[in-house]
Amino acid sequence: xxxxxxxxxxxxxxxxxxxxxxxxxxxxxxxxxxxxxxxxxxxxxxxxxxxxxxxxxxxxxxxxxxxxxxxxxxxxxxxxxxxxxxxxxxxxxxxxxxxxxxxxxxxxxxxxxxx
Amino acid sequence: xxxxxxxxxxxxxxxxxxxxxxxxxxxxxxxxxxxxxxxxxxxxxxxxxxxxxxxxxxxxxxxxxxxxxxxxxxxxxxxxxxxxxxxxxxxxxxxxxxxxxxxxxxxxxxxx
Numbered sequence: 001x002x003x004x005x006x007x008x009x010x011x012x013x014x015x016x017x018x019x020x021x022x023x024x025x026x027x028x029x030x031x032x033x034x035x036x037x038x039x040x041x042x043x044x045x046x047x048x049x050x051x052x053x054x055x056x057x058x059x060x061x062x063x064x065x066x067x068x069x070x071x072x073x074x075x076x077x078x079x080x081x082x083x084x085x086x087x088x089x090x091x092x093x094x095x096x097x098x099x100x101x102x103x104x105x106x107x108x109x110x111x112x113x114x115x
Numbered sequence: 116x117x118x119x120x121x122x123x124x125x126x127x128x129x130x131x132x133x134x135x136x137x138x139x140x141x142x143x144x145x146x147x148x149x150x151x152x153x154x155x156x157x158x159x160x161x162x163x164x165x166x167x168x169x170x171x172x173x174x175x176x177x178x179x180x181x182x183x184x185x186x187x188x189x190x191x192x193x194x195x196x197x198x199x200x201x202x203x204x205x206x207x208x209x210x211x212x213x214x215x216x217x218x219x220x221x222x223x224x225x226x227x
Contacts, residue, residue, distance in 0.1 A: 006157075009155065034216075043119075043205060043219055043220045043221055044158075044207075044216075049215050051213055090157060090158065094213055101163065102146065102160050102163040102216070103207075103215075103216050105150070105158040105159075
């Protein structure tokens with residue numbers, strides 16, 4: 001079965017600093033990976049997705065993630081944090097041989113941005 | 116274009132009461148699912164459906180029932196509410212294939 005582990009439940013950065021949110025996956029077949037963002041009291045919004053077309057994926061709001069099969073990782077980065085990036089971020093996986101199943105989510109990482 | 120619509124947005128129940136959380140999507144997606152979100156636990160899958168008449172259990176199905184009579188609707192029923200079911204519930208839909216999920220705005224449920 002597939003699973004996702006997000007390392008660090010809380011990440012704090014200063015405005016303008018690099019953002020790095022870590023995600024490692026477990027899947028016996030090629031995975032499809034997603035990053036979502038949740039702002040307070042809202043639903044989840046897709047940031048970006050990896051579906052095997054390219055290992056470096058660019059998303060909305062300046063975020064990007066790199067798929068590394070050898071490390072089973074899909075870390076999310078942004079070169080320069082903004083105050084508006086403060087939110088909760090979720091990594092999710094959908095295994096390639098289980099298209100009928102829903103996405104499986106990690107436990108989330110809360111990003112705090114200080115001025 | 117409404118996307119995924121959940122009702123109600125907020126609900127308070129007494130222990131033992133039953134209720135139905137509504138979810139409707141207007142994107143003609145085949146796949147729909149229900150999650151609950153609790154602090155520090157992320158989103159956990161309750162039930163999912165791959166089409167009308169087909170449902171299956173997720174990670175935490177106990178205490179919940181679902182049915183899917185149409186493509187558009189996927190209601191979640193709490194049979195006898197318990198305080199442990201206090202949570203935020205999200206409905207999501209996806210197209211067939213390895214696609215992203217679209218989420219509703221959530222239902223915040225409190226069981227007292």
